[in-house]
Amino acid sequence: MTLYGVGLGPGQADLLTVRGKRVLESVSVVYSPGRLSRSVAAEYVDEDTLSDLEFPMTRDPEVLERAWREAAATVAPTAREADAAFVTLGDPNVYSTFGHLRRTLERDHPDVDLEVVPGVSSVTAFATALGVDIEAGSDLALAEAADGAAPTLADRMILFKVTDAPETHRKLTAAGYTVTFGRRLFMEQGETLVTDDPAALLERDYYTLAYARRD
Numbered sequence: 001m002t003l004y005g006v007g008l009g010p011g012q013a014d015l016l017t018v019r020g021k022r023v024l025e026s027v028s029v030v031y032s033p034g035r036l037s038r039s040v041a042a043e044y045v046d047e048d049t050l051s052d053l054e055f056p057m058t059r060d061p062e063v064l065e066r067a068w069r070e071a072a073a074t075v076a077p078t079a080r081e082a083d084a085a086f087v088t089l090g091d092p093n094v095y096s097t098f099g100h101l102r103r104t105l106e107r108d109h110p111d112v113d114l115e116v117v118p119g120v121s122s123v124t125a126f127a128t129a130l131g132v133d134i135e136a137g138s139d140l141a142l143a144e145a146a147d148g149a150a151p152t153l154a155d156r157m158i159l160f161k162v163t164d165a166p167e168t169h170r171k172l173t174a175a176g177y178t179v180t181f182g183r184r185l186f187m188e189q190g191e192t193l194v195t196d197d198p199a200a201l202l203e204r205d206y207y208t209l210a211y212a213r214r215d
């Protein structure tokens with residue numbers, strides 16, 4: 001039996017892949033790590049197929065390690081008996097909770113078979129929402145920019161977890177970048193926003209990305 005890591009896409013239910021839909025409809029249990037992923041999965045499976053897994057919003061390594069260990073211990077017996085899925089927004093291999101779960105399962109429960117169903121990542125959803133074309137021959141870096149961080153890794157960057165947009169904007173413009181933000185893109189919940197004005201993003205929202213470009 002197999003545990004499928006299924007990428008749900010950025011949030012609108014019709015951006016799930018055909019394969020993702022087929023897998024969700026075929027498994028016995030669909031584990032969801034959050035409210036948004038749950039509501040997308042609920043478009044495809046019955047409520048009684050859904051099971052919530054709690055992951056604390058903390059950077060404390062011990063608390064996180066315990067949560068992943070407990071999640072793996074919950075999922076492993078199910079996946080030995082029947083096919084199951086673990087859903088994540090976007091793609092399971094891009095800054096995703098599934099990565100932690102997979103590493104823990106491989107370490108603690110190596111007999112569980114794993115398979116990934118890729119999803120539309122917020123990386124490509126963001127490029128589409130902004131009309132950004134990553135031209136052939138150009139470099140693009142992905143990085144995280146939580147709490148006002150402003151990495152300067154390449155002339156084009158897509159930054160995740162932008163929780164202090166004004167501070168990230170201030171630092172990046174000082175470093176010569178032009179910055180555009182995108183919030184809740186292709187999502188059913190919340191208001192979609194694309195803006196280059198950090199003052200429009202004073203309210204913290206985890207589902208915020210930034211595109212930074214320097215010529």
Ligand SMILES: C[S@@+](CC[C@H](N)C(=O)[O-])C[C@H]1O[C@@H](n2cnc3c(N)ncnc32)[C@H](O)[C@@H]1O
Pocket residue numbers: 010011088089090091092093094095096097120121122123125159160161162182183184185186187206207208209
């Ligand atoms: C833990 S990462 C998960 C990324 C996901 N696996 C993917 O491939 O898009 C969460 C971050 O992704 C970004 N994100 C994910 N979905 C988004 C969306 N629909 N709109 C804007 N940002 C999004 C935000 O920056 C958020 O802080």
